[in-house]
Each structure stands twice: as C-alpha cells, then as structure tokens.
Amino acid sequence: MFSDLELITGLHDGNEIVFETVFKNYYERLCNYANTYINNMIEAEEMVQGTFLILWEKHEMIDIHTSLKSYLYRSVHNNCINHVKHLQVRRNHYDEYLHYADIEYEQVSNDLIGKELEQKINSVIESLPPQCKAVFKLSRLENLTYNEIAEKMGLSVKTIENHMIKALKTLRVELKEYLPLLIWLLWFKNVN
Amino acid sequence: MKLESTNEHIERLIVRYFSGEALPEEAIELEEWIDKSPANKKYFEDFRFVSNHTGPAKRYVSVDTSKAWENVSRQMKPLKKPDAEAVKVQFPVYRKRWFNIAASIVILIGLSVIFILNNPKNEKLLTSVALVSNDSIIHRELSPTIKISVNRKSNVAYLSDRAGKKNEIKITGEAFIEVNHSIDTMLLVRADETFIRDIGTSFNVKAYPENNIVEVFVENGKVAFYTKEHKGIIVNAGETGVYDKTSKIFNIVTYSDPNVIAYKTRNLVFRNSSLQEVVKILNDVYPDKVILDNQNLADYKISVTFNNEPLDSITEIIGETLGIQVRKDSTGFVLYDNE
Numbered sequence: 001m002f003s004d005l006e007l008i009t010g011l012h013d014g015n016e017i018v019f020e021t022v023f024k025n026y027y028e029r030l031c032n033y034a035n036t037y038i039n040n041m042i043e044a045e046e047m048v049q050g051t052f053l054i055l056w057e058k059h060e061m062i063d064i065h066t067s068l069k070s071y072l073y074r075s076v077h078n079n080c081i082n083h084v085k086h087l088q089v090r091r092n093h094y095d096e097y098l099h100y101a102d103i104e105y106e107q108v109s110n111d112l113i114g115k116e117l118e119q120k121i122n123s124v125i126e127s128l129p130p131q132c133k134a135v136f137k138l139s140r141l142e143n144l145t146y147n148e149i150a151e152k153m154g155l156s157v158k159t160i161e162n163h164m165i166k167a168l169k170t171l172r173v174e175l176k177e178y179l180p181l182l183i184w185l186l187w188f189k190n191v192n
Numbered sequence: 193m194k195l196e197s198t199n200e201h202i203e204r205l206i207v208r209y210f211s212g213e214a215l216p217e218e219a220i221e222l223e224e225w226i227d228k229s230p231a232n233k234k235y236f237e238d239f240r241f242v243s244n245h246t247g248p249a250k251r252y253v254s255v256d257t258s259k260a261w262e263n264v265s266r267q268m269k270p271l272k273k274p275d276a277e278a279v280k281v282q283f284p285v286y287r288k289r290w291f292n293i294a295a296s297i298v299i300l301i302g303l304s305v306i307f308i309l310n311n312p313k314n315e316k317l318l319t320s321v322a323l324v325s326n327d328s329i330i331h332r333e334l335s336p337t338i339k340i341s342v343n344r345k346s347n348v349a350y351l352s353d354r355a356g357k358k359n360e361i362k363i364t365g366e367a368f369i370e371v372n373h374s375i376d377t378m379l380l381v382r383a384d385e386t387f388i389r390d391i392g393t394s395f396n397v398k399a400y401p402e403n404n405i406v407e408v409f410v411e412n413g414k415v416a417f418y419t420k421e422h423k424g425i426i427v428n429a430g431e432t433g434v435y436d437k438t439s440k441i442f443n444i445v446t447y448s449d450p451n452v453i454a455y456k457t458r459n460l461v462f463r464n465s466s467l468q469e470v471v472k473i474l475n476d477v478y479p480d481k482v483i484l485d486n487q488n489l490a491d492y493k494i495s496v497t498f499n500n501e502p503l504d505s506i507t508e509i510i511g512e513t514l515g516i517q518v519r520k521d522s523t524g525f526v527l528y529d530n531e
Contacts, residue, residue, distance in 0.1 A: 023264065033214070036209055036211075039212070048260075049260060049263060053267055056268050057269060070216060070217065073220055076216075117245065125246070161204065175242060
C-alpha cells in the first residue's frame, strides 16, 4: 500500500494507477455520504464520479494540505451543497420535488418489509411529542435541512437537532424486534 | 460500556449523518468510529435501518465500485495529447540519471509526451511516469531493473516507491517489459482487468481496449497471469497467455508469431510471407511508410530475416530478392515493377 503522501503526489502527477487506487478505496463511502444530502443514490453516484473526473482533469492544480480523505469528503460535500441549492431552486419553481418525494415514499411502502412494519413506524411517529413529530416529518418526509426547519418553526437549530436525535432513538428502540432481520442479513452478507 | 460513554456524541453524529447535515470531518469521524468494532457497525446500521424506512428514498442501495470505475475510466481524457503544449518535465536535481533519460527521450520521441514529476520536498518520494505514444515507439528505462518499450497508440503509467522495490505498471495498448531479476524488485502489471506478476523475466503485453483479448507473450522466464476473480495461469518462456474478456477464460498458446515483439527489437523473420504481409509488418515497426505501387506485387512471396536493419536497406534487399524496384518519395519507400 502506498502512503497518503505518495498517493497525493501520484494524483498531482496524473498517475492512473494512483487514481484508480484512490477511486476504489473511497468511492462507496463517498457515495453513501453524498446520498445523505441528495437522497438519491443514482444522482449521488453520478456526482461522486463527476468529482473524480474533475480531480483527474485538474490534477496539476491539486493542492492538498489536509489528509487525502478530508480533501475528498470536502469536495463531495461542496458539490452536494451546490446540488441541493440547485434542487431548491427547482422546488421553488415547480412542485415537482414533492411529487417525486411521494413516489419514492410509495416505493418504500411496497417493498419486502411489509405492511406490519409500516404500521408500526407510523404509530411510533404519531406517538412522538407534537413538536418532535413535526420536526421529524419536515426532515424525513420533506427533506428540509436543520436550518430550514428552525426557520419555519421559529426554533433554534440546536433544538431541531435534539428533536431529531430523540425521534430516531425512539424509533430505533421501538423497532427493536425488526432489527434482528438486519443483523441476520448482514451476517449472511459477510459470510459470502 | 464503551458504547455508552461515547453515546451522545456518536448519536449526534449519526443523526446528523442521516439527516444530511454531517460536515466532511464529522462523516470521517463517524466512519472511523464504525470501523473500530462490529458492535459500532451494528449500532450505525440500526440507525440506517430506521432512517431508510422513515424517509423518501433513503433506502440503502449497494454501490458497485468496479462498474463505476469502468464508467469513469471510459470518460477519463488521456492526460497528455501529443500535440498539446502541456509538456511538463521536472528534473529532480539529485537524480541526474533521470535527466539524461528524460532528455534523450524528449529528443528521440518528438511526438510523444513524457511527464515526470519527482518532488524533492517529499520525504516519502515516489517515482511516477506516464508515457503516451501515438505514432512512435517509446523505449525507456523505468528503473535500473525495469526497461519498457511502448508500442504505437498505447499508454503506460508507472509507479514506484522510493526504494524502487514496489513497482506497478498499467498498460493500455501494447508494451514489452524487461525485468532484471532481483529479489528486491516486485513488479505488478495491470492490463485491462488482468494482472501480470513478474517472476524475473521479459514479456510482452497486448491489451488494446477495443480488442476482446489480453495477450501476454513471455520471451524469457515466467509470469503469473490472473484477474481479481480468477487465479489464472503461469505463462512460461515461448508461450503466449491469452485471456478472453467476455468468457473470462485463460488459455496458453504455444505457437507464437516470430514478429510479435519486432516493434521493440526490429528483428524480423519472414517465412514464405506475402509481400503485402511484409509491408504491413514493416509499417507497424518503422515510422517511415512502405507502399506497394500496384496490387500485383501483393502476392509475391519472400523468406528473409532482418536484424535491426534500417528501412532503406530492408527495402533494397526486398527489391533485389524479388527483382523489383524501389524509389523514395515524400510518401515513403515505394516498391514498383518496371512494367
């Protein structure tokens, strides 16, 4: 394995071997990270691939003072922010985005997990304290950022964050009986 | 429990992550925490599960890195175009050898562009060389133990650690590699989806992206020829290993074309070959062109051997042997008969 410094030098140089190594090391995680912003894995993949292509084309301008990992996450983060801004513009002009969100939600309902889990999730969400529930729905279903929710509800960002932690923790505890399925799947995947 | 002591901080990071709020450094911190133990991973995956089932399209979709790499590498523009001005050669002061090699190549190759970067500031230095050949054949000493000849329309990336122990070469197109055996030198060659691990030898790799096969001809010694999924074959001297990219099958062929590495050696062997065939091979090996004046000459047969002769001697010998004429004009050497 080559060190970070060696990899950075190789990237700067436009060495294809280094480029491939770095791509293969970080691609999946960067996609997962981008997906947390974009909520669409196909677009997340396109964006991460685009980030790498720019890195390749502008290799001589690469000037990395942090770790390589930080540099890559930072690049993807910046592209995500731009992408989300672009989506917001679209969302303001058309109602397309919400429509799209509806379709995706339906797909979730139709998948293997089944009606029982769906009902359980809905009842847990409904049982949350009113403010917590409202924050959670704005974040999860309307995909608003902490800032946007804070502005909309006249609360601090910190409060929004606390509500989100409470909601997700409650869901995790309440859905405990459904989680073993996941462990089983993970275990199975690792064995193969 | 350890999990609980870091609980609040980690929970905050996880929730930020799944809410699309995690800053790059937070995502990195979280991933490093996940990697620390299976229990951490499980904890994170629990939240992923909850997250995936409560929001729009947050479901986990697995990512196929190899497929993505195929897609990206297809779109990667070749870095150095021969006619581009981006010729950048930096000569490290402390390594005069590089200067000599680089300088002679710049003079010799003309159309090909070589890019070398050695940053003397870096402690852990690596040597990185990219060779891009369009219309010429590049001969190059990559390290004291590794020599390479890169055929036309091919490119090669080379990477080595400072000590020259770990070496990797990536070939797109065709190249001939000679390695002087040394216990200290490790060389791995990548060509398309295949790997070739050298065991002290000289061999030729042919892996043009448009061809469905990757070929490894071993001149001396032996190599291991394999892919990530397939442990592959050992190819011995005189043999050609062939990998079919569609069927993913390796084969060994003992027949080998005597002129397979002629682009490197300029040693040519023709046995009752048609003049058309001879001309085609000469045009592959030499930069100047040989042309048949008329198609009647194409079927003339010739048996002859050339050892690194200049093209004017070769055409002259062909002319004398077959009783035909040679003239040189702006297009190259023209073979013609008197009728």
